[in-house]
Amino acid sequence: MVAVSAVLGVVVAGLAIPFAGLVGFASNNIADSMDDLPKELDTEVPGEKSAIYDADGNLITYVYDENRINVSLDKVSRTLVKALVSIEDYRYYEHGALDVKGTMRALVTNLGSGGVVQGGSSITQQLVKQTLLNQANTKAERAAVTDDTYLRKFNELRYAIALEKKHSKDWILERYLNIVYFGDGAYGIQAAARHYYNVNASSLNLNQSATLAGLVQNPSAFDPTDHPDRAIARRDVVLDRMAELDVISEKRADAVKAKKLKLRPQTSPRGCLNSTAPLYCSYVLEYLLKDRSLGNNESERQRLLNTGGLTIRTNLNLEWQDDADRAVRGNVRATDDAIGALAIVEPGTGQVKAISQSRPYGDKRKKGETFLNFVVPSQYGDSNGFQAGSTFKAFVLAQAIEDGVPLDETYYSPNETTFNFSDYANCPGAPSFGTADFPMRNSTDGGYENLYTGTRDSVNTFYLRLEQETGVCDPYNLAKSMGVRLTSPEGVKDAEGNFIIQPERVPNFTLGVADVSALEMAEAYATFAARGIHCDSQPISSIEDANGNVLKQYEPRCSRVMAESTADAVSDVLRGVIEGGFASNERLVVDAAGKTGTTGTVAQSPSVWFVGYTPTVSAAAMIAGANDFGTPIGLDNVVINGVPATASGSQLAAPIWGDALKAFQDELPDTRFVYPSTVEGAGVETPYVPQAPPSTNGPGRGGNRGNDGRGGRR
Template identity: 30%
Template sequence: MATQRTAPRSPRRQPPRSPWRRRFLFALKLLIALTVLALGALAIAVYVARSQLPSFDELKSSPNGQMIRVHASDGSILVSLGPSYGEWLPYAQIPQVMRDATIAVEDRRFREHPGVDPIGIARSIEVRLEKGRWRQGGSTITQQITRTIFLNNQKKFGRKFREAILALAMESKFSKDQILELYLNKVYYGGGAYGIDAASRKFFGHGAQHLSLAEAAVIAGLVKAPSNYSPTADAAAAVGRAGVVIEQMVRNGYISQGQADAADPDGLKLAPAPAQNSARYFTDWALPQLDTLIDETQAPLEVWTTLDPAMQREADAAVRANVPKGAQGALVSLDRDGAVRAMVGGTDYVTSIYNRATQAVRQPGSAFKLFVYLAALEAGHKPDDTIVDGPVTIDGWSPRNDSRHFSGNVTLRTAFAYSLNTVAAKLGQEVGFTTIADMAKRFGITTPVNTHPSMVLGTSDVRLIDMTRAFASVASKGVAVTPYGITKVTANGETIYAHEVDRSHVLVAPYVAAEMTDLLQTAVNTGTGRQAQIGRPVAGKTGTTTSQKDGWFLGFSSGLTTGVWMGRDDAKPVAGLHGGTAPARAFAAFMRPAVASRPIEQFDTQVTLPEWQLEPDEESYYGQPDNGVYVDENGNPVDQPAAPPADAPAPGPAGTVPAEPTAPDGPPSRPSPQQQLDDLIDRVTGGREPGAPAQAQPRQPQPRPQPRAPVESPPSDRYAPDRYSGERPNP
């Protein structure tokens, strides 16, 4: 039987490989390769970062920011700014509740992760996808301390990547306990406090070794948002956040529910905040100047200033004692070289940090006539030159004196002493309003000065410090005086800045300054500034604006120039406010003790009385504002507002109403010329009171009586109607 031959089998064909599978395998291999490379690069980066990390001791001493200590002229500390550091607490001395509270609320897997927490990052991304914005951070404690020491808070991927590398390097070099020790001693807790000890002392008044559970919870809760959860800023928010921390401690097994219930964050007593005195107005003005004076931004700074603590206390007391109720007050005092010896920017720094001495711009009223008369004297006028006090119209503007009367021929000295508005207008027309504006700018007025005719009455807004600077330059015999507050700055024991006084800038000739001082003396000794007398030579000028919105007095004596302003921040009228009342009294109250230890200095010109027969009547003492005409913001005349009732009492110091003395025989009689001259000499030298009988030996100055309340106008036949004048002097 023949065998059957079978045909050979053909090989089995494999199905073709899918292109997507090939691509997937290639991508997988590529991903594995890239992952290996990335891990290798990461390991190298971490190794390099680790090798460059400072030692633990070096990290402990690294600064968190620039510390600035501000010294007064006597070396005492005015204020310390910048970071505040408490005692460094080793890990073993940090209370357990503080460690547990921090880990519970900031990084509950701190003991498990290698510096970066993948689970925390994943949760943060999940919340981001759900909420549409970042609501939960994934930074570990290690990343936070890395950011504090080496980086900044910019929310950029590059910064986050560097932060992660450094965190891994930190974990590979230091133990968990060391990292937590760094964190608790260096992280920022708000209020300038770095570290738990500084925070504990700031908020609770004791060191961190004695923190209770509730206190530790408050401090641990501050890290997320120091400004929002600060106990001193928002106690309710701080307590609420502490409650969250305590809940997390219970959830993570650090404390029992019974311990949590007994913590009672609501019952915590905070340490009282340090008193903020008026010297902060000065430091707030002076310290920003460091940006232009020095380049050092890292090393701790010692800043030495011109402020005299004793003068500052007197200035603060003088303003508070004399400012009318509901009004604000400001004072600046400059030494002969421009050193700011006292600065008060308001009645209470705690309730208002707005510095009215350097920031507020207000109309100066007749105090601006300083520049009018400076321009006239420079143009060739003399204090004894005669000018007609009579009606005048300039471009449709007709100024009037407050008395509504004219005095005929008067000297410039008389016109300035009684602040005659018509004379100021005539002088402005003669020398040019642009010339007066230029004179104001020459003497340091930094705000815009309009050139409307009414500008001679002080309708341009100015700053108190600028006006005080102008008067100081007159006192300096025409040489420019520039206010300054910083004398030197040291860093690490080396002087990096020292102030140099520039006395080379001459503003007006010395004889012009001397003649201006002559006029200013007269205004104080027999004119509108009588209440600024202090028993030694004083030169100065008052200023009062329309509706009694602003009261000014600026003057100088014994090398010290002081400016005072009073008024309301909303520019509403203040009943009874005149430059010659509360501001002049505050000037005198400050200057008496301020210059008490300085030798009496006579001015280059002797005091000369104006025509005695122009002494204003009693109504003039408390009449209308000294700039007379009421003008709008463009300097155009407007209707006069209603005057306050004649029997309305004028506020005295701190809003009190002084007693009104009565005279059984009616209005006082006019003193004789000789009697008036004798009284003037006694006022200047600090001798007997005006009108008292002469004595062989002058006695010590006596307190001046309080001003009397407004009185009815005297009989019309008391003085001839052409015998009274402009701004109201004060007895």
């Protein structure tokens, strides 16, 4: 009773808390502890989940630490408010921070039992406890918040007094309803209403309100999804209490008690694994974590994503994503020792419309599933990429046209020949490539080729000869300006002080010896479709904060990297690959252009590619030999989709591209490529063939400018 008298002294004193006069249960320690506390509690808004949507506003997934959606008190059913106050703190609007009657009742009961068996906390005190729990970062801090001692009660009381002085009862109740846990992963009344009943908190009826109000005391024990009988019994306790307090009539209470719970449980997808587009989702999150405008470091950005209640609007076209998934997985099985990939980008904006790979996003312990993203650049994914083969010839082609080489310029391009490193210019100030000879051969028969035929038939010796005209530096830098993330070798020296030449910037550059991702190549070729305008790939259009205000708008980041006429000429050349070349099986109902790529010999090739585009969409398809960890391996003896990998980019990768784009080609506008009328030699596809090959060793230069009438406009 000494202890009881001490508490009464605190209460009678008007909560001034004169601790020096208290006796019993370590009153001096309590006083010292409370004097050390801040006078006000930091009542930051409870963290709520962020939502990710596709371009049409369809939900992809949620990202959160706690499944919570904050709502204002006027968005909460009055029936729920009455039910909660009745069962938790019926005199809430009458007393101050401390409910004296409730506290004394609990105190006497607990002292008589020798322990803490009954709570007497007001809603304000409960808010203090929930807030401290929410802010606890360590196990020790969480233990201190939940410690069943009178010291904790007094600590909570001081904070509660400060809250009551600073805020209204409605403000405190609103914050409490948003922070309290309702079980089964639902935090706050809005998340609970949606989770258990698939309604908003404003629409909760009496049956639902009584059930949810009853959960607060013990969310696990009364969880209606796991313990429906307990939940019903607890609901009935709430209804009886409401009737006892004349909040509702006994007749109405009895009528509701006769009903079932009528749950409509809903799941709230969390993270990428449970999303409608897992791979794209992972790309979005990695992209945001690298965005420095969202926080000083990745930890801050992650916290913003998990607790900021953001609305993240992406550029994903979910229908195209489904088409891409079907195309990739219809050509490469998830369990194959190879990875199929496809990336789709919108020219002129850089909007990433879909990304797909043959190995689904999932548990890495399951054969054919992975958490690794092989489609995007290593900055946002998990792979350094794969060699892109002859798709890199487009960069040399574009640079040659930019330099004024006519489209009908002819070079003797035999099936096998030898080149010398000294014939290739490096970047100014960089070391030369040496004076050694190196052999080169074609995968198809060579001869006299111009820019049309040499590209359509992917003649290696033709492109090594064309690269002598452009040098290696300019096509290399052009590719970088188009979005290919190549390693710049300038200024890099080895231990002996010698300049290091990176393997990307060598005469074999035109054969695609650099490792790249499908998204990089789709972005790069989109530059041709956009008539020389390059735009950085962007998966996100905008972010809104929890109040619906635009936090960031992701505008297109674009710049001109080549003349319109150059891009138009490239498109005119590359359309021949689809209209009569290796990828003729993938013709669309709209204008399309593209380039195949196979690295090395077919059986030993680490990857095969097809990158193609229309005037309004660009896509890159790839198949690469890779083990379960994504480490590149040759395609030798690899079985892909039940068939040994004995094909090339046109036979393996191009069908992925074609299957995807044919699925939505009817949605594409009937936009035409612009004919490059101002580019010399345009339309002359068949080169002039002299009576005898050049007398000089190696490749030679023909004199045809397309004026002999042998060619024709395409």
